[in-house]
Amino acid sequence: MTILITGATGLIGQNLVKTLLKRTPPNVKPNQIRLLIRKRNGSPSRNSFVQWVVKMGVEIIWGDLRSTSDVLRFTNVIDPDKSVLIHCGAVFNFYQSYQLLYNTNVIGTTRVLHGFHSNRIRKFVFVSSIAVYGALRNSNGQGITEDHPIDCKQRKSYELTKSLSEECVWKYSKKYPKRLITLVRPSGVVGGGGTTSDIFARMFFGRYVPLPGGGSEKISLVDVYDVVRALIHFSNFDIGNGEVFNVVSFTPTLREFIDEMAYVLNRRNVKILSVPLGLFKPLFYLSRLIRTFKKPKENSLLLPVLFNKLGQEIWIDNSKILAHGLSPESTLSESMNNFHHFLADNPWYAEEKFSIAL
Numbered sequence: 001m002t003i004l005i006t007g008a009t010g011l012i013g014q015n016l017v018k019t020l021l022k023r024t025p026p027n028v029k030p031n032q033i034r035l036l037i038r039k040r041n042g043s044p045s046r047n048s049f050v051q052w053v054v055k056m057g058v059e060i061i062w063g064d065l066r067s068t069s070d071v072l073r074f075t076n077v078i079d080p081d082k083s084v085l086i087h088c089g090a091v092f093n094f095y096q097s098y099q100l101l102y103n104t105n106v107i108g109t110t111r112v113l114h115g116f117h118s119n120r121i122r123k124f125v126f127v128s129s130i131a132v133y134g135a136l137r138n139s140n141g142q143g144i145t146e147d148h149p150i151d152c153k154q155r156k157s158y159e160l161t162k163s164l165s166e167e168c169v170w171k172y173s174k175k176y177p178k179r180l181i182t183l184v185r186p187s188g189v190v191g192g193g194g195t196t197s198d199i200f201a202r203m204f205f206g207r208y209v210p211l212p213g214g215g216s217e218k219i220s221l222v223d224v225y226d227v228v229r230a231l232i233h234f235s236n237f238d239i240g241n242g243e244v245f246n247v248v249s250f251t252p253t254l255r256e257f258i259d260e261m262a263y264v265l266n267r268r269n270v271k272i273l274s275v276p277l278g279l280f281k282p283l284f285y286l287s288r289l290i291r292t293f294k295k296p297k298e299n300s301l302l303l304p305v306l307f308n309k310l311g312q313e314i315w316i317d318n319s320k321i322l323a324h325g326l327s328p329e330s331t332l333s334e335s336m337n338n339f340h341h342f343l344a345d346n347p348w349y350a351e352e353k354f355s356i357a358l
């Protein structure tokens with residue numbers, strides 16, 4: 001059996017590989033794991049992870065999701081009928097060009113699907129996102145369920161690439177209904193570093209955190225270990241085939257989440273600045289206008305997606321995955337505690353990721 005993983009150096013991927021190698025069961029040996037990793041110098045934690053997997057004897061295929069031949073080499077295994085391919089690799093940020101996002105996230109997924117198909121790998125687990133639901137409006141007390149339509153008409157953005165990549169997976173799944181495919185849609189992933197936590201950490205302006213309406217609306221989040229548990233669950237068992245699952249650990253109010261973040265960031269005396277909800281729409285259009293002419297710098301907070309999402313009571317319903325016997329194990333404070341440890345182990349992280357640019 002081989003577990004093939006893309007995106008292994010990312011937030012979800014690193015935690016997935018570490019969990020697979022630590023856990024008994026599933027008793028996975030390093031030589032049963034194959035990773036597609038780009039050969040490049042990255043952050044200190046990425047570099048030490050890569051050194052660690054090499055030392056452990058995990059099989060690495062050096063390659064890029066933007067190269068068809070790399071992906072075909074990666075998916076060519078000796079035991080495809082016993083193997084599972086977990087596709088986590090994607091560009092998840094709001095600063096890169098749409099062309100790069102599209103080539104990696106959408107065309108990259110079609111390359112991975114092609115490798116899965118032509119090499120007859122047994123199962124495909126695809127990491128999608130709640131971003132596919134697009135610009136939701138207040139859900140009036142109702143959680144968003146999996147049958148909410150995916151929005152493939154969004155403006156060109158990371159979110160659109162997740163919708164389009166899901167669409168490719170659904171088309172394939174409909175064409176080949178006997179192929180084993182499961183999709184998971186994590187909500188904002190926390191519990192380590194990563195794009196979701198970084199954006200919220202950047203909202204601390206000295207002693208102040210501006211929040212829409214004082215932060216009383218809810219936000220659905222998932223601890224990275226709950227995502228990992230879902231991926232292992234659907235890889236191990238032939239359940240949930242041809243289905244998609246929202247993955248959520250907790251749904252605090254924005255204010256509760258920011259209070260926990262304040263603990264992680266050692267900013268216990270922060271004050272919440274309540275921003276009137278009516279300002280968010282004009283700010284959304286203004287940021288969109290600015291972004292038409294000026295590409296955002298890394299770490300920018302002037303992002304249309306932010307003004308579009310904040311200030312709305314939107315939460316994600318996870319009853320479908322609960323009915324499949326998979327309940328979240330992490331609480332918000334445990335998850336934030338893990339983030340706290342992560343920052344202590346990686347002192348470079350906060351300085352590099354939490355500074356703000358326009």
Ligand SMILES: NC(=O)c1ccc[n+]([C@@H]2O[C@H](COP(=O)([O-])OP(=O)(O)OC[C@H]3O[C@@H](n4cnc5c(N)ncnc54)[C@H](OP(=O)(O)O)[C@@H]3O)[C@@H](O)[C@H]2O)c1
Nearest residue numbers: 007008009010011012038064065089090129186188189196
């Ligand atoms: N984090 C969240 O809040 C969240 C929420 C919902 C869904 N998701 C989805 O979950 C998946 C993993 O997210 P994450 O948070 O773990 O992201 P991440 O930390 O940014 O990791 C992305 C991974 O994809 C790899 N990758 C990017 N471009 C690549 C390319 N051209 N070729 C090969 N590998 C490439 C990266 O490799 P390098 O190290 O070489 O860059 C990295 O391993 C993504 O599909 C994302 O859309 C994430």
